[in-house]
Amino acid sequence: MNDSPHLRRRAVLTGMAGVAGAAALSGGTAYAAPGRYPAAWPDGEPYGVADTRLDLWPRDDNSFVLPLEQRPRDEQRVWMRDTYVNCFIVDGQPLYVATGTTRAPGLPAAGPWNDGIFVWTAHSLRGPWRLADTTGIRDAEKGKVWSPEFAGENTPGRTVVAPWQEYWDDHGQFGKRGNVWAPEIHYFRGTWYIVACMGDHSQKVGSFLLISEGGVEGPYRVAEGNYDKPFGDSFIGGPAFIKPGAYHHIDGGLYSEGDQAWLVLHNNLYAPFRDDMEDIVPTTNLPLFQQSPYSPEPYLEGAYVFKYGGKYYLMHAAWDRASTNPDGSTRNAYDPPGTGRTQYQYDLVMAVSDHFEGPYSHRWTAGVGAGHNNVFQDVSGQLWATFFRNPAFGYWADPSRSGDAAVPGVVRMEWTGPQSNRLYVQRRRPA
Template structure:
């Protein structure tokens, strides 16, 4: 099995042609890792009979699994040592939400890419505005991680910033970098408004793409796609399907301060297989891209994944599809809320908000299917506190997930833990084999440490 067979950005991943900030110029076209890498790893595991068992299911469906084995820990995870920008030096690490990491092979060598939602120095969060998308690259997951070399595109500008509402001045007839709905604006309540959230970098059919979301304080809220005219460092422009509005239809919801009709589905991602690619939208929509990748084949009333919902179904976000072992894994973020059950015992569950329910952890929940569209199985807790992530395979065929530790509410919002929240983290995953067909955060005693 090809180690990149799991996800959109995997099979022909991110060909970051020019990513490495410290390596001169363009690195050439990226290619998928050899098909034998993951096959060999899985065959060796099978011969040793070391597939772990599935965690016991919790009843009723919808309870959250909080066991220690499902947490990112010192023995199975670490925070990426990303190159610091001037804004990061006081903290000593990059402030990041919605961490995204992937691995690709470029000219026979592994190349890793990281990105995520970041903030400007004067704000405590990525709201009501931030200043764009940054990309880091490395030859090893352990680093050194360098900011992508954007100096050839914007001499004198901040290194590593590949797209921003600030770049609206680069628009030209027939080439839009920043659409009017993505530009900064101002009002009396918030002042400066507009931010980009949850970017993902993909490589498909020899071209680089970034799928991201304009956040809640933007003129229009929702997902869009950029296409590079060079390497992973850009320069990028908007695809035609994102010129006038986000992908898909307007939807109800969002904060009260979002203008009526402006809220669309958020957290867009890309899944590719062979020569086909799909947009994956928060939290259960998908649509196939046209062959030219400039828009969707279906632009309204998008189809929905067939899922096994909780009852009642809470708010989910950060949908991501990952293919591994011939199966499709749909991973989403869900709040584990604590409450008191009717018998007086503590309850951890993926409940909607309600009286007596307190946000505890922002978890990654996962379901599996034999097909991209579904039907997907009942969900399980794949990682405690690892919500809004992606799964990927490294150049040795090992499975990983990202995490960031949500600082807004719950466990990581406690003042004593805030310094350890909003991080670019990665955690080892384990697969329970072709019979179990589950992915979990690696439990204690399973395999080597994270080097």
């Protein structure tokens, strides 16, 4: 979630601005002169309107699907949600890493159980992408670095899988249960970390930290602060089948700067890690990011912080819901669920601040259908964001498109420069 342990080279992004207008957005489309920064688009009015212009979609001219090495279960490509990709300098060389939420063989989705976290690595963003070599660690499917099934590896003084993370059976409603989602990989102070979340079908739901005792392939163990529970306090939330007291804050991630690291939790919480990284610093209440919420504020997911050009970018996944205005026109906005509102796209919305904790600006649509992702720099300094095309609802759930959903995708991003400090999916060149 940061650029400090990654590639510090700054690219002069002279990306291309878009061409299409949108009736819901104020002002016209502006373009910078050749060689200058692309212009920021005017904010939508009222605040919370979604920008649906095709310029903000991952397209063939600005994105591609990573050619990840397939596993025996993969028929044509790797099925993945919550795609995460990053680039780190390890032993003086760039190392790209990829992971995400995957499903077990025979299941249509990553629940009610899946079989853990897989990691791929490459020395170029274009590949070849290979499964991390875990064959010297255990006799399990190559590339699987952590799973609830590894509970048998627990020994006195070393916990690989905490009791609340193990598989279980509810004897009737779902059967086998226990899934992990939205993993992120980080290389901080010479150690590999994975932040992930036990999902809705687990005994406890929430975010946790894994610490590698070797390389990016592991072996990993659970941080001491997660022996008994996920990070933070429990509260009432999630689907009705989650038992009271089991739900904690989900979609955890890690932001680091210098020698300090923070846990970022959806959708507005953060906490500093202890210096030994075994737990977060204890506090009565986790601090809140200072944000500019929509009114009303919808449910947001996948909070993520990225620093670029001296500014902090706070990212969220937000559902663009389509409805009908009184005049019969279509309204696309980040509205809460309601009568007549249909989930359309799972968007990336961003806000910018001078400080990690905020205050953050008004949010803007940075990528259509690119929600629940991360931003990173490649070895040349080019900015990229991940995307996966959410197959659960909306545009990518349509049977005519679902075959192209749940992908490990990356899309080029562009920066509008130090005056406006906006990041967007790379827009199309003007005609």
